[in-house]
Amino acid sequence: MPKGKATTVFFCQNCGNESPKWVGQCPACKEWNTMVEESVQNQKIKSPGPAMRASMGKEAPVLLSGVEIRGEDKILTGIGELDRVLGGGIVQGSLTLVGGDPGIGKSTLLLQLCHHLTESGHEVLYVSGEESKAQIRMRADRIGTFGQKMYLLCETNLDDIAEAIKERKPEIVVIDSIQTMYNEAASSAPGSVSQVRESTNVLMQLAKGLGISIFIVGHVTKEGTVAGPRVLEHMVDTVLYFEGDRHASYRVLRGVKNRFGSTNEIGVFEMREQGLMEVENPSEYMLDGRPEGASGSVVSCSMEGTRPLLIEIQGLVCRSNFGIPRRQATGTDFNRVNLLMAVLEKRCGIHLGDCDAYINITGGIRIAEPAIDLGMVLAILSSFRNSPLSPKLMAFGEVGLSGEVRSVSQARQRVAEAARLGFETCIVPKSCEADCRKECGKNTKMEIIGVANVQEAMDRVM
Secondary structure, eight states, X not given: OOOOOEEEEEEETTTOOEESSOOSBOTTTOOBSOEEEEEEESSOXXXXXXXXXXXXXXXXXXXXXXXXXXXXXXEOOSOHHHHHHHTSSEETTOEEEEEEOTTSSHHHHXXXXXXXXXXXXXXXXXXXXXXXXXXXXXXXXXXXXXXXXXXXXXOOBHHHHHHHHHHHOOSEEEEEOGGGOBOTTSOSOTTSHHHHHHHHHHHHHHHHHHTOEEEEEEOBOTXXXXXXXXXXXXXXXXXXXXXXXXXXXEEEEEEEEETTXXXXXXXXXXXXXTEEEEOSOXXXXXXXXXXXXXXXXXXXXXXXXXXXXXXXXXXXXXXXXXXXXXXXXXXXOHHHHHHHHHHHHHHSOOOOTTEEEEXXXXXXXXXXXXXXXXXXXXXXXXXXXXXXXXXXXXXXOXXXXXXXXXXXXXXXXXXXXXXXXXXXXXXXXXXXXXXXXXXXXXXXXXXEEEESBHHHHHHHHO
8 A cells, every 4th residue: 555645743742632733732731842743644553453353352241240350360570579569460461661760770670570480480572672682681691590481572663573472472571662662553753652652552452452461661751751642651551660869779669550559659679780689678778877966867757558668857957148048858849848947937936037958868769748747847956956866766747837747647557667676756646646555555665755736846855
């Protein structure tokens, strides 16, 4: 069939909306400066051929009550932290997107996943559009010995990849990366909006039709989101983001979307020469190297899914040498820090208007939970008064605009984690005090102090 005349259209990188001309704001999702130009052919998009439809089988409506759910449908990866984020393992026929900064360890993690799966007897196909087979073998030798069912395919043509998947029918497929794949049904260049969308659609049909679990590696933009249309994240079942400072040894795997489990779980890894190693006790890891006897240092607790995570909050407050005080926050919301400082000034009479203030969540992790508000307040007060707090003190609670300390969820788990690591005093919201005392039980070393507002917390520890 002769190709049609090439035309130029504009696609929204956020939602995939198509426009015949460039506009500053997308008419569909209302985002600004997201339209990109692409050259396309005026031809119909190819649908799956008869061979593919025959291999997938014809679906017929069934009763919901007649659908069986088997526990063995989830495949354990052999990596406990990854299983936690995935919701207990890999679901058969699922489509998972793994995103992260360049060099953060996405390919290493997925190669380790293949290593554990092949050792368990599962058949895996690793498709790479960025590396040669020799390069993958070099990385694989550093990780360990692979089983006999590990297959490599270095290809970017999605039609050839689909044929190989249908012929081999492995249990797990890894695509590294989706931006390098080329689908002949879309005439634009690899990595463009339409190519990423159409390629993911083909992989989704293969995953659902053949019951194959597929992992897709996605590059990220400078804003930290997966490159390509936002519809890509809606098409897949699970979206995992690999976070962390490239210059630090730890990595955090966070579930942003998960149709089969919680979206609040995280997995913590440490980058070593042999690859990524699990950090089974992240609280100890995050508090490692904490200074004792220094003002402005407070330990707080954040819940990441079902896991309590103790973190060190550092505050530094000093007189400003300029007319406008400087405020900076690392690892938490900058506006939240300004709000808490305003509460201290209004409700407690602490004059911070002429002071520079810096807040840092150590370890490079980013925490958005309001339960660390009380910890940040105490860190600011400790630095302002140059008065060190007890190294065995832990505090958590949400601070309101009236200066009240509000209750937080799963307070008992937070106190239990602090007691396990040897902390002796916990500053908690007044409404959570009774519940936390029940958790301590006969543990007389743990003192629970319930506070109703910031002024009361300041009087008890300062």
